[in-house]
Amino acid sequence: MNAPFAAPAIDPALVEALRALLGSRLSLSESDRAQHGRDESRHAPRLPDAVCRPHSTEEVSAIVKLCAAHGTPVIAYGVGSSLEGALIPVKGGVSIDMNEMNAILEVRSQDLDVTVQAGVTRKQLNAHLRDTGLFFPIDPGADASIGGMAATRASGTNAVRYGTMRENVLSLTVVLADGRIIRTRSRARKSAAGYDLTGLFVGSEGTLGIITEVTVRLYGIPEVMAAAICAFPSVEAAVDTVIQTIQMGIPVSRVELLDDNAISAVNAYSKLSLPVTPTLFFEFAGSQAGVEEQAAIVEEIAKGEGATNWRWSADADERNRLWQARHDIHWAIRAANPGKQGFGTDVCVPISSLAEVIRGVREDTRQQPFNTTLVGHVGDGNFHFGFQIDPDSPEEVRAAEEAYDKMVAHAVRVGGTCTGEHGVGLGKRKYMRMEYGEAVDVMHLVKNALDPQGILNPGKVLPD
Amino acid sequence: MNAPFAAPAIDPALVEALRALLGSRLSLSESDRAQHGRDESRHAPRLPDAVCRPHSTEEVSAIVKLCAAHGTPVIAYGVGSSLEGALIPVKGGVSIDMNEMNAILEVRSQDLDVTVQAGVTRKQLNAHLRDTGLFFPIDPGADASIGGMAATRASGTNAVRYGTMRENVLSLTVVLADGRIIRTRSRARKSAAGYDLTGLFVGSEGTLGIITEVTVRLYGIPEVMAAAICAFPSVEAAVDTVIQTIQMGIPVSRVELLDDNAISAVNAYSKLSLPVTPTLFFEFAGSQAGVEEQAAIVEEIAKGEGATNWRWSADADERNRLWQARHDIHWAIRAANPGKQGFGTDVCVPISSLAEVIRGVREDTRQQPFNTTLVGHVGDGNFHFGFQIDPDSPEEVRAAEEAYDKMVAHAVRVGGTCTGEHGVGLGKRKYMRMEYGEAVDVMHLVKNALDPQGILNPGKVLPD
CATH class of the missing domain: 3.30.70.2190 (Alpha-Beta Plaits)
Structure with missing residues (x-):
């Protein structure tokens, strides 16, 4: 395994092939790699071995084919706003930066949908839509890329009315682990035709395929x-x-x-x-x-x-x-809370248990030296306690982690989930078995079927 | 292969084991088998070899384990209202009739959700809810079972406001092909935790698992x-x-x-x-x-x-x-249209193309001897032309089929789907490749991973 700032441990033949494909849109510079090795989470950074900046689905396909031939991990990168380490290349490999795939491909105002390349951000999309009387409502706070939002099943403050990315993505273009390109679904508003592949890729955090284009619903302002x-x-x-x-x-x-x-x-x-x-x-x-x-x-x-x-x-x-x-x-x-670091949490429970779970967290943290603050998207039962801890105090870090473990266990016990909107990434893999039981094995079956080499964002979502 | 009214071709050891498990709730009678070998579609009936009437998820699991050990197909049966042959046991096997699993397990009015056994029908559920001020809105016409509606991703006339079963199923209990029991998801209103297994089983028409319990959203009347x-x-x-x-x-x-x-x-x-x-x-x-x-x-x-x-x-x-x-x-x-048989159709297109596709069907059928009538759930772009054909006229049957093929091709060309709400079953397998291209291969990967023996409702949804 690479140390964080080691030279890239990537096969020179792969570098050469990627260079031939992308020219200067392949980068091995340490600053570029460092930027693509961290997110907004508290998880330790880890540098990718290379950064690619494709312009098209076909280029992503070509990159993935090359990496597959070398057994090299590939991790999609949007704007880096993940809160759970979803984009950190924990096993090295190639970070595919989607920012230059930022074209708004087609706005269909009569159909209330739009197709964008995955690197388009939500604010960019809404600025583009300004004169149409339409808007894209999903608002996770950060100006995230639409592809990243689809990959993490993002939502935010107005999910209570408009739903999450699950309800708002109609169709995806996805590059599979072997480089094949599929479209998951038609643009029809409803369909009873076969397995819901759109739903399967939404929220899979890049572990089943790389999302390159997204068709989402729009709404009248x-x-x-x-x-x-x-x-x-x-x-x-x-x-x-x-x-x-x-x-x-x-x-x-x-x-x-x-x-x-x-x-x-x-x-x-x-x-x-x-x-x-x-x-x-x-x-x-x-x-x-x-x-x-x-x-x-x-x-x-x-x-x-x-x-x-x-x-x-x-x-x-x-x-x-x-x-x-x-x-x-x-x-x-x-x-x-000067000098403190926010330790963020993100559970979602049936609303009938919301007050009880919140009370439990406050009781569990009453004796702790750190402050706690609650912000809740209360219509969905999703809430975030922030623990304002001293990051240099192992005791505070451990106490925060223990309080979080108890919060998640309580949430799961009352029928809730370990993550309402931030995703699993690295930090919540340990809760997956508690929440899903044997259903985790079905997720593994799907993962192994779609990515038998395990090159797609390895080390994420599923527990070992 | 059995002829329709042949004696059951089922391993006597399997019959004995099912009898030990279910007693009189195992039936081999021809009338019972005949009832479970047909639906509301125009597809030829085919009898199952046996009919089981379980009372619990655990009994379904035991049935599936026994059938898996004998490599015998299992097909779930709700109320028999499928319009595409989804429940016809085209390769024989055991029909699992869910009608005696009709308990409403828990209404949670504060959380606006309810958990039911799969055999509960939508009218039964709404009658039960009458005094709560809540209702379950999905209305496919028939008084279908909630399990069957989940399995076929049903919708109906008010999907434009409330969505389809895709948006309204929170969680499922599913018996897998090897008899294991999983719960697909928590009851939280939103979750970013892992792969969307609920979405994967909704609409899979019993080909990935047998749905035994369903948690759905409710709404204030x-x-x-x-x-x-x-x-x-x-x-x-x-x-x-x-x-x-x-x-x-x-x-x-x-x-x-x-x-x-x-x-x-x-x-x-x-x-x-x-x-x-x-x-x-x-x-x-x-x-x-x-x-x-x-x-x-x-x-x-x-x-x-x-x-x-x-x-x-x-x-x-x-x-x-x-x-x-x-x-x-x-x-x-x-x-x-006395003496005629309705040949139903079911495409769904982006609404901007709705008038064009409807016009195309009318032009294509103008010269036909049969009447056509249009009923459309027009807010979703989903519509049903009925062709009133003489079922004894091979020419009319062929002409109707050809008109349907053209309708589907047109729908897919404008970004639509071959089925808005009836499901794929037997009749639309031939359209899946046209609609999905290589994405069908991903569906096959998932199917093979979850049902390697191919015992779950064989011959449905996916093309060979």
Whole structure:
């Protein structure tokens, strides 16, 4: 195995063949390799042996064929925003940087779909769509590539209304482990024709094939958007409000929960004076009459649960002010915890168990020296506790890991999952057997059938 | 191979073992076998060698283990409403009738989900849910079993709002080809944990495993429902109305298209006097103000496309009267075509090509002696032409098949699929290569990995 900054341990014949294919779009430089060996996670970087920058599906196919002939790992790279080490080449090999495959191939406004090369980012796509009245709603925070979002089954704050990449990818072009190119599905809105290969590749984190083109659904931009915010006496009251809202079929676009610690941090950072208590942030979308009606119903539900300080607005500036605390939360937490590193978590549970699992984490971490802050995409039951730890303290790191292990075990026990949206990558492989039992063996059967050499992003998703 | 009414060609040792397991819930009677050898399709029946009626996942596992040991095919049977021969045991074997696995295991109203045994039918489930304010929306017409609906990725008239079984199954319990039992997924609303096994088994028509339990999403029953109907000068005008409606994000629950031939048949059968021209049937759901607003917007769009005779109502009786033509269409077509057999079709195309593909079918069948009628779930681009043929005329059968082949080829050419909702079964295997190209080979890899003996519903879905 390579040490992180060793010279590349790649077959010179493979380098020569890749150079012939790509010219200067093959890079062996240490800086380039270093950039492609790390992500936004806490996992240790590991350099790839080479970086390729293809321009087409056919070039990706040619790269994979060459690597397959040499038994060399291949790992797709989008913008590097993975939070679980999904792109770190833990066994070396070739990083395929998709950023130069950034063409928006065809917008079909009547069909409400678009086909893009995998390197197109979501903000690039939405900027391109601006004049069509359509938009692509999936918003994981980072300006991720659409290919990376498909590969990790990304979602974000408005999954409660629009679903995740699972629901929004219609079709993929995929390069298989032997270099063959397939299209997983037609563009039809529904199909009962055979196995759902689109679904199989979405979320497979590059371990079953390399996604090179993506066709996703688009939506009409709502006529009016409105925001609301209100404070609750407890997490339970906030969660009960969300449960009733969803049961009534109110099509909220987003509903986010911040706990008292998070509100404290934001009050300090953004000079706000929000009540320091669990707080819900709502976004509504629709017609003017529709959003007014939605907001009125939710206000009534929330007040029935003891909410105070209800405020709402459909005015753009006022909306932004209401949501300012939510928008500023990451910077606020950083400012409130100088010298600390955020240890992020990501479980998703049935909403009936949400308050219980959150309470469990708070009890488990009460005695710890580090601060905890909760941000939840509460409509889906997905939430992120951030533990603000001293990265140089092995005790704090271990305590955070233990608290995370307990959180995941609790989530799985109540019918939830170890990752709502960040993916498995390196960090959650250890939870897969707990969550899936023998179903993990079926995943291995599929992996071995599609990648018998094990060259596609080895060491990810599945436990050994 | 057995002739249809031959005695069972099943290993006596297997019969003995199944009898020891199931007692009188194993049947070899010819009438029982005959019932399990046919569906609602035009495909020739073929008897299974035995019929089993398990009560639990564990019994299904035991049956499959025994059959695996004898290399004997196993085919799951729901209510027999398949339209593509999916349940016909073309290579004999054991039919596993799921009807006695009809327990509703747990309704979780806060989580908006329910777990049922696979034999529960959709009407049984909705009757059970009546007092909860929740419902399960997927409506394929027949009172199908939830397991069968999952296995065939069923949908129906309200997929435009609620999606298909793909979007609505959260988790499955599945018996694998070697009898192992897995659960495909947690109940979390979203998950980024590993391969989407739920999606892999949904739509696999029993060729990858036997579905024994299903967890599906539930929805709040809308406060108000309203219906509307209007007549258009052309299919194009009707389709353009639907495209604009969906682009504007109007959450129609259903939107169905009947062509002039279909309207003629219904006028005669139901003593109506609808204008004999392409006609859209809308259903809206939401709050009182919401459905009124939706209907007003759609009316304006429709009139802009030349619609006449717009009528709408939120009153239950009047709603049913407006939709009567749509509800009566199958009986009306039968009455209008005495002695004929309906040759059903089922393609789904991007909506921008819907009018063109429909026009193509009408041109191709204009010279044929048989009547054609169109019913379309037009919001999804899914439609069904019925060809009313003389089943004893080889020329008419051949002409219908040729017209269907051309329809599918046209649908695939414009980015559509050979089956929107009926499944592949026996009848559409010949289209799979045309639609998927080399992706069919990936399906074969998955099939061979999960069912190396080929005992799970052999002869279905994948071409040889």
